[in-house]
Amino acid sequence: MATKKKKKMTKKQMRRRKQKRILTIEFSVLVILLLVLFVWVKFGKLDFNALRNLTTNNLDEDTKELLSGYTNIALFGVDNRSVGDYETGNSDSIMICSINNDTKEVRIVSIYRDTFMDVDGEGTLKKCNYAYNHGGVENAIEMLNRNLDLDIQNYVTVDFYALAEAVDSVGGITLPEGLGEEEAGYVNSYIPEVASVTGKAANMVSAGQTEMDGVQAVAYCRVRYTSGGDFKRAERQRTVVNALVDKVKEANVFELNDLVDGILPYISTSLTTKNILGMATAMKDYTLADTHGFPFNLRTETYGKNPGSVDVPCTLESNVSQLYQFLFNEEHTASSELQEISDKIVNYTGFTESDAVDYGY
Numbered sequence: 001m002a003t004k005k006k007k008k009m010t011k012k013q014m015r016r017r018k019q020k021r022i023l024t025i026e027f028s029v030l031v032i033l034l035l036v037l038f039v040w041v042k043f044g045k046l047d048f049n050a051l052r053n054l055t056t057n058n059l060d061e062d063t064k065e066l067l068s069g070y071t072n073i074a075l076f077g078v079d080n081r082s083v084g085d086y087e088t089g090n091s092d093s094i095m096i097c098s099i100n101n102d103t104k105e106v107r108i109v110s111i112y113r114d115t116f117m118d119v120d121g122e123g124t125l126k127k128c129n130y131a132y133n134h135g136g137v138e139n140a141i142e143m144l145n146r147n148l149d150l151d152i153q154n155y156v157t158v159d160f161y162a163l164a165e166a167v168d169s170v171g172g173i174t175l176p177e178g179l180g181e182e183e184a185g186y187v188n189s190y191i192p193e194v195a196s197v198t199g200k201a202a203n204m205v206s207a208g209q210t211e212m213d214g215v216q217a218v219a220y221c222r223v224r225y226t227s228g229g230d231f232k233r234a235e236r237q238r239t240v241v242n243a244l245v246d247k248v249k250e251a252n253v254f255e256l257n258d259l260v261d262g263i264l265p266y267i268s269t270s271l272t273t274k275n276i277l278g279m280a281t282a283m284k285d286y287t288l289a290d291t292h293g294f295p296f297n298l299r300t301e302t303y304g305k306n307p308g309s310v311d312v313p314c315t316l317e318s319n320v321s322q323l324y325q326f327l328f329n330e331e332h333t334a335s336s337e338l339q340e341i342s343d344k345i346v347n348y349t350g351f352t353e354s355d356a357v358d359y360g361y
Contacts, residue, residue, distance in 0.1 A: 051138055051270045054153055055121075056145045057335040066330055067151050071099040071279075073271070074141050074155040075108075076132060077163065077221070077237070093221065093237050094129065096144065096152070098327045104285040107327050108241060110234035110293045114300075116310040116349070117147040118341045125348060126307045137268070148320055149338050154270045161198045162266035163221070164214030166244060168200070169259035170251050173217055173243035178208040182226050190219035229300075230311070231293060231361035238291040245288050292326055295319040297356035301349065312349045314356035317342035 059067070077093030094111040113129040120135070121142065131143035141152050158166075167173050179187065184207045194215045195202035205216050212220060217240050224233035251259065295313035302309040313319045317334045324332035334342070346352060 048272070049137070049268055049270050051141075051153065051155075054138060054142050054145065056142075056151045057149055057337040059149060059151065059335055060333070063149065063332065063335075064151070066328055069101055070328065071101060071154075072150060072152045072327075073097045073099075074137075074144055074152050076137065076140060076155060076157040078132065078157060078159050092129065093234075094132075094140075094144075095237070095241075096148075096150070096327075099279075099286070104287065105289045106286050107289050108238060108291045109323065109327065110238055110291070111144070112230055112234055112293060112295070112298075112311045114230055114309060114311045115295060115298075116307070116312050116345055117143060117316075118344070119143055121146060123341075123344065125345065127310055146337060147316065147341060148323060149332065149335050154275070156271065157268040158263075159266060160194055160218050162263045163240075164194065164198045164200055164218050165262040165266065166259060167212070167214035167217045167240075169262040170244070170247040170255055172211055172213050173240065173247055175210045175212065175220075175239060175243060178210050179205055179220075180226070181207040183207075183220070183223060184209070186223040186225060187216060187219045190222050191215055194218045194222075228359065228361050231359055234293050235361055238293075242288060242291065290326070293361060294323060296322045296326075297353065299351060299355055299357040300359075301351075312345065312351050313342075314351050314353050315342050316345055318353055 073096070075093070075095040075097055092113055094113060096109045096111065098107045098109070099105075111128060113127060115128045116125055117128040117131075118124065119126045119128060119131045120139070128143060128147070132140035137155055137157060141155055144150060145152055184205050188204050191202050191204060194200075198215060198218075200215045201213075202215060203213060205212070205219075221237045221240055222233070223236060224230050226232060228235070248256070248259065295311065295316070296319050297314045298311045298319075299314060300309060300311055317339060320334060320338060321332050324330050
């Protein structure tokens with residue numbers, strides 16, 4: 001059977017096809033340019049803070065290789081009673097977000113704000129939240145690296161407004177358990193101040209309530225005078241993070257746009273646009289595997305006005321070993337710097353592993 005001859009295109013048809021190809025290419029380029037423009041407009045609102053090369057302990061090669069497989073980011077929530085001021089302030093919320101680069105599994109650890117640590121690299125033992133207020137974010141990250149044998153080089157800091165806006169942008173959050181009677185009372189006592197600082201509405205809560213708006217969520221994160229004290233407050237903060245992650249993963253593109261527009265001007269970070277876009281594109285692959293508080297084994301003691309009531313790790317070295325198991329599922333041999341700090345805390349307090357108290361959190 002004879003093959004059918006292709007009909008020869010006229011010059012006019014060839015010109016039209018060429019124009020169509022050019023238009024298609026131009027359209028693709030235009031879309032790419034618009035996306036780039038969108039990204040730069042969005043991220044131009046963010047307070048980028050390029051950090052110097054932050055110091056770490058003399059970690060052995062095996063530890064360095066292990067840490068290279070994870071993205072570890074310090075998360076700080078500052079209580080400075082002002083919006084957008086990240087230079088100082090009590091870091092009432094200190095967390096480490098650890099992302100497994102291969103599996104995209106995420107684990108979050110709350111560092112109790114009253115944990116007894118070396119806060120300046122000169123052997124000064126104080127509550128760990130002292131570091132941010134007296135040396136800014138770089139000092140706070142180096143404090144974490146020094147006391148935990150980590151190599152954190154990036155951070156995200158938020159304030160009252162950023163958290164409240166994030167929650168509101170996704171339509172509020174749902175707590176897995178309702179508010180207790182005592183909790184509700186404390187939340188309501190904080191709501192007027194949070195509303196005043198953020199400029200948002202002050203809607204009171206009631207016992208048993210599970211749905212929360214932004215102001216209510218921030219107030220809930222601040223409660224620490226119920227049973228469990230600061231340990232329970234850190235747990236509440238992780239609960240809010242879990243609930244927020246759940247809502248973000250379910251959000252549509254319009255809600256995500258509102259979230260980005262709402263919180264970017266109120267975040268300070270060392271993460272670059274490339275870092276953020278890389279994580280954003282993989283968001284659906286991330287799974288929040290587990291959260292925990294640090295130290296794992298501790299006891300609370302008071303030593304006069306300075307340093308006051310502190311959470312003593314029993315011991316710091318053994319707690320860091322547990323931290324490595326939790327975050328990386330690996331054994332850890334402490335660096336000489338960590339051993340020295342741990343021994344100094346033991347000498348100051350007299351507490352070893354057998355002195356830890358189980359507070360139930």
